[in-house]
Amino acid sequence: MDADPAGAARRAADSPVVDRVARVGFAARGTTYLLMGWIALQLGLGHHPRQQANQKGAFQELAQQPDGPALLWLLVVGLACYAVYRLVDAVWGGRGEPDAKKRVAKRVGSAFRAGAYAVLTYGAWAVLQHRSSSAGEGSGAGLMQHSYGRWLVAAIGAGLVIGGVAQVASGITRRFEKHLKTGQMGPRTRRVVEAVGIVGTTGRGVVFAVIGWFFLDAARTFDPKKAEGLDQSLRELVGHGGGRAVLVAIALGLLAFGLYSWCEARWRRTGKEGRLSPGHLPGADRARGALSR
Template sequence: MAVAARAGFAARGLIYVLVAVIALQIAFGGDGGGSQADRGGALGQLARQPFGAAMLWVVGIALAGMAVWRLSEAVFGAAGPDGSKLSRRASALYRFAFYCFVSYSVLAYAAGDRGSGSGASDRNTDDVTARVLEWPGGQWILGLAGVAVVVAGVWIAVRAIRRTFREHLRMHAMSARTRAVVEAVGVTGGTARGVVFVAAGVFALIAAVQHQPGKARGMDDTLRAFRDLPAGPWLLALVALGLAAFGVFSWCNARWRKL
């Protein structure tokens, strides 16, 4: 189970680093090589590398391993004194479902379904938002979802800034210099990830208030929105570097996570 979890963290880190590379290209006037700055764009970049097809299968299987590990946490409890708390088990169950979806989308992409992997995150977001707004009370549902995403983003950023991730890592197994690096990428990466969540949640709220599905944005459009702000290219570059830091932090979890 430990091997499955560590492989999953390594695969997650790779995806975040590739998204960050695309976002950096977009920040300074490029089009990201024709790729979107989201998971699907990252998979497309990976597929174009030597042995890319094999690497896609490895990433998909590794993420499936992450899902299985999260399920084991939900059933048997996680590492640590509070690992058996109901809240921790519920969180693990949600993450199990999430990584099942992600793993399936990556494996489908590897098998040739190029519509998988959330490759068109912005179009998918528009479609889902439009359907929700057609429901009775759809504006309220979408608005509440937007608020939930904003709250999740703030929670992610605050936990990163407070360095709560240290309780999940074998900090004693690191040298002083390594600990400093791990804490730096953990804080930077978690904060950047939280900022992206908050921005996406705000766009969902705007879509709900204005009853316009096109106002909601997937990850790619959310990142591009940073570029349109004053000093936008540099701001997007900063966010991209933060996402890259989260990718590196995922690799640190692959090495030092308590399991």
């Protein structure tokens, strides 16, 4: 037996198994965003898609395709893998980060993602079992029925706006690149991945900020109908001047983020390597990355 259980657990977290689990998870996340982007694009082009432009709608869209149930089972497994990867990162992540506050913040963020994707996994499973579930809808209307609901909806809205702005900044500054094995990419591949990452990360941030704005507006006006999550937020945009053009741009951003997630499935740093700070990345990888710039 291992005399150091904690050390054994950390080694397990850095194992090839967790690496594979993470990559399956990123691919599943990418598939979900591609489906959401496709539904949103139909909305922006003036069509009337049967499904909602959110995660639940993406699951329903996939389930109705040929071999849909089998594909949705794969998505359930993939989303569960992503939740497990984020849970591992919540426990052992950030070990290469010298700043204790940033290390804690990263772990809390991973814990939140683990919980969110566990809920999404259940939502996909519920669609597969033809059960009713609000998982994946992201509605805050029910919260407004409670005495404290208005402030909770406002807090959620503020968090979404802040998170969205942070993602937009990450996309514009290409901060997401530090999580990728850019040294393993050729010059052309890296340019494509950079472009997809910029558009996708920025687009996803805009989506979060838009939803957050509607939540804040719902709290301000005490109107639960405005806190209905992604699908209702996107449909609200259609009614504004130039809303369809904005919605098409958002849809393209969601599609790009789906493609970027697939790139992460191939080149994301995971395990011990993913937890090293930028200054401690393997020298050979940094050298190859410099040559490919």
